[in-house]
Amino acid sequence: MSRPVPRVLVPSEATKGELLEVKAIISHQMETGLRKDADGKVIPRKIINKFVCRYNGVDVFVVDLHEAVAANPFFQFYLRASESGRLDFIWQEDGGGVYALAQQLSVT
């Protein structure tokens, strides 16, 4: 499987108190552990099991993912703009893989 590529779409500027729409996606097979290969051997589970959005170091939106989240997991969610700073987006994979993106947000 090719290396997962995370992407986010979030405004870089907002007014204080505004609701921000965030879209986050990562290319990922989300292998359930239920499938078998051509030889009848179970293909081991490998999924993104956690997604975290941090706003200036504070977790503000967290998802525990299980096998039934579709491949290339996508989330659209909403944050309240409170202060300027940094948004971190972190995807954790079975086996310890971590993929992350960061973006600056300017709040006036």
Add this chain to the structure above:
Amino acid sequence: MFDKGPTREATTRRTLLLTGAAGLATAALVSPTRANEERTDLAEEPVALVKRLTGKTPTESERMHLAMPRSFSNGYSVPLALAIDSAMTESDHVRSVRVIAPRNPLIEVATFHFVPQRSQPRVSTRIRLAEPQYVLAVAEMNDDTLLLAKAWVEVATNGCE
């Protein structure tokens, strides 16, 4: 359209029970430590299922909005949109929402965690469904009460294979 669920359940319950039992045995052999619970007893009502999983009785609430297509061509990527009416203040907010697909081989889909004043209890994603079923969303409020919403979804193909 909405009452298709029970009808279908009645006509296919025997076959589903048989395949369900076989699936349980196989999965147990393959992965004894799996945390996600196997497909549930088909006769179990949503409220009873949630009570068994959480120890609490949920109430169906008009504050909960779970939007899914009534029917969808494939089970691999079914859109799901969730929203709960909440002020999201310290004294009145949604802590988390757990999505369950009781007829999937593994019933847990995802749990979303929200933070008062920081995030809104509103999210869209895409999920896998193995067969037509009621998808459940259970919101845990800050006073420990549970709110329940369900949406009947027909899928034409199994998205869990």
